[in-house]
Amino acid sequence: MLLIKMFSRRVNTLIFGLAFSCLLLCPPGLAANGQGEKQQPPEQETVPEGRAVLSFYPLTDKAKIAEHRLSDKVIPYPANPVPRLEPLMELGDDFLGHGPIKPGIKTPFEQMLQPSFLLYGQFRSALQSYDAEDREVVQWSTRLDLHGDVKLSGTERLVFSLRPLDNDKGEDTGYIFSSDGDEEHWHDQTNGKLTQLFFEGEIGEIFPRLDPGDNKTWDIGFSVGRQELKVQDGILLSDTLDAFGITRNSLIAAGLPNLRLTGLYSWHDIDNPFAGDTSPGRLFGLLTQADTAWDNTLDFDMIYVDNDKGANAWYLGLGSTQRIGTINSTFRINTEIPQAEDSAALNQGTLVTAELSGAFAHSDDLWYFNSFLSFDDFSSAARSRDAGVELANIGMLFSPVGMGQYGVPLGDSIADTYGAVAGYQHFFGGIGSQLIVELAARSSMKSERKQDAVGVGLRYQKALSRQTLLRFDTFFAVKEKQQSAKGVRLEWLLKF
Known part of the structure; x- marks a missing residue:
């Protein structure tokens, strides 16, 4: 009514x-x-x-x-519906389906629930060869990501995830043909460990009586459990941790038509980037995002890590995303400030990044140019093992593939370094087939470190069907005072 x-x-x-x-x-x-x-x-x-x-x-x-009452009569859609992709398993109303919606269940708080369940994910299988850093490996590697979504309503759901073919140490199920002279062998890392398990909802929707007219400030979202979080596009934080978050969205202030505030607390499974292990410390965060009157989106984030090993530190990030004429741009500055200046476990550092991209005239092809400047030795507040270095978001040559022992071409330490990435993405008659060519270089601001490197990467991917993708990657890099690095891989991906 x-x-x-x-x-x-x-x-x-x-x-x-x-x-x-x-x-x-x-x-x-x-x-x-x-x-x-x-x-x-x-x-x-x-x-x-x-x-x-x-x-x-x-x-x-x-x-x-x-x-003015809505009609109960089913009106056929005037055009032929597009066949939908069906998840691996679904219960309840069809995901992206059509037709009548099943009756809901009213809770004692007068919320209407329409439960459904989805099981979906992707399977990856790759043959890959990596030769760099005095390490050579040829292997067949697999990875399976499964996600379960128990949807209770439009705002409340329970989510769980598994990676049953690999573990958090970077070991996966597959076959090693050669690895530093070792004999061929099969390695099995099958497991049933949950990688994510969290619940999210909105207080105003769970308890409608708090705001019957929907004109108060009870639109407060929250999530609790083990969940994957990325802050400042994964630079300031990129980890899966046990956390509780609460968000107030759609706030309005002078010059800010939309402001979002998120409070974050994590108590377990915080990957320690400086010690390389899981720390039993605590993490506190205040994350803000605002659309401004200057036609840009600002992100300002503050994180404090209270570590039982005494490695306490502040992590601050500021980012701005906007269009400059026809160019998409994002500028970020992230800094790490140890609470104790003489801390042996932490280093103070600042990382500045600039990302530019755009399209060519009369074409679907894209270009991008990203650069970075690192002062001292910046590290993230929390970072999972397979997230790669802090520069993983600026280009292929700095990003991990997330499978097996295939390394990151230019993934060395970013302490006192600067560099740039230039790339071109070409589409062959639509988005189903594309080629990316990338050139990247990095250098140290301290000549004694001898960390200069330059590399070129190529990626071709083609959709074989609506659910399968074939991807080919290769790279070649030359590093100062090190042997040249090279790699090649062929991957088959199935989405379901």
């Missing part, structure tokens, strides 16, 4: 707005009366905006309410 009232009020508001606009904007002849005389324009009236519209011209006539 509330939905009907809201709908009818919006219809009346729309009709009134159209009539009011016609009186103000139509030519004088159209606003004349029957005697050919021009009418005087009506006095300006204030039209309610936002939530105030809900109480504008309320309907009380039952006949009018029935007239």
